[in-house]
Amino acid sequence: MNQSRPTERISDELQGKRAVVTGGSRGIGAAIAQRLFNAGATVVTAARNPTADAPSEANFVSADLSTPGGVREFADAALRILGGVDIIVNNAGGVRTFPNALDIEEDWQYTMDINFLAAVRLNSALVPSMIASGGGVIVHLSSIATLSSHPLLLHYAAAKSALAVYSKGLAVQLAPQGIRVVAVSPGRVATPGADEALEKMSAHLGDSTELDSETWVGDIPLGRIGQSHDIAEAVGFLVSPRAAWITGSTLSIDGGQSAAL
Template sequence: MFRTVAPPPPDFAGKRVIVTGGSRGIGAAIVQRFLDGGADVVATARSATEQTPQRATFIAGDVSTLTGVRALTAAALEALGGVDVLINNAGAARTHLGGTSTIPDEEWLDALNLNYLSAVRVTGELLPTLRETGPGAAIVNISSGAALTAPPLLAHYGAAKAALNAYGKALATELAPEGIRVTTVVPGTVLTPGADAIRQDIADATGASLAETTADVTAAIPLGRPGDPRDVAEAVAYLASDRAQWVTGVTLAVDGGQLPGI
């Protein structure tokens, strides 16, 4: 289980943060971590949930289209007056138990739009403002272990997240002379509603229970437990903070030792 640590320091006091996909799971935990650190936070998603931190400013919208991105980013900048930290967390996956060859063309495109191009577009719209912020601004992209070892049933999702990893590295190199840092976090097996839905699909197909399927995955994690969304949020907070002022271009696995080396 996640061990509660001391209350976080006010390391983000006065910072303006935008978190896409911030309504539940890992995104909601990231939003809460920045709020606890004193930041002003805009969370975006298609709709709010009971997990969405109430102290955040929530803006509903769709980041899978350029039109949706432009509307969301404009509203977020109006709410915050600028941006210091951008967290590209929006993403989702649909399983295809028949494997790679059964994934239709439109779902490859959907996966790219939501899990990769959303980050490219949001970053592109906010980059002029991030450049106004200048040195100290940070972008953190949230990828997936599927980018490293994609099972056939999630090949489209893994491919999109692998593209996100490559994009983050290239962008970090480009923006480093301006003092804007770009990093990528790769979560392993984390207990979230979205991941639970994927495991439930697998359980249904194999005749196992969700608990049995989760236990099988957990057995492969050296630290002996699946991740809590707060495990990922703490890593994101470090990478976005001034404590990581000499860290850029990295792809960090937060996985309990589960994934192959990056």
């Protein structure tokens, strides 16, 4: 089976659209930014630091989205560059450590800030511009972790669960303004961030077996780890006019893993 990246020509269906993608310097975020650019959008991305994986065609803004001030500075920069926003993809996320579930301190707060509150804050800053433009689309990157109760990922799962619920309520609130809100829930995707998290988890557990994304395929019905372009293609569809009647939904992209649970 050929698992290579799709090569068919991408249309210009996003021509003239202005898009913001957080966490866009590598992995899923970089793939989404490239996909939107390829469809004609002007793209601004945000991350703490640029990487070689960041799309050269996107406008990069260095920002710490785990803080209210960082989100505000990025929103201001994006509006200066774009003049308005039609598409927001809240992809920034991740974990730094794996605290005890009873430790409601810095690690929990950071995880809530970057995985959930960064999206809430950015939407608050940019949606007025979107309303003024007559509508738009917001995509939130949730996670299959919302179906898990693994103690080491409880903070991450809680934050992504909050994001999914927030998406539904926001979709209802913004529908009269012509703004659609959807969530995407990826399964296990081979990205630098995912590999780093697995390495940290392995070290935390003291497991002598090295964990990497390719070892986690046993319960994926399609028999492979996802790739960044698998997620980017879905997001490209969801922000396009072809998805004009989709809002308030969460799309699982996980090779069938959630269906098999």
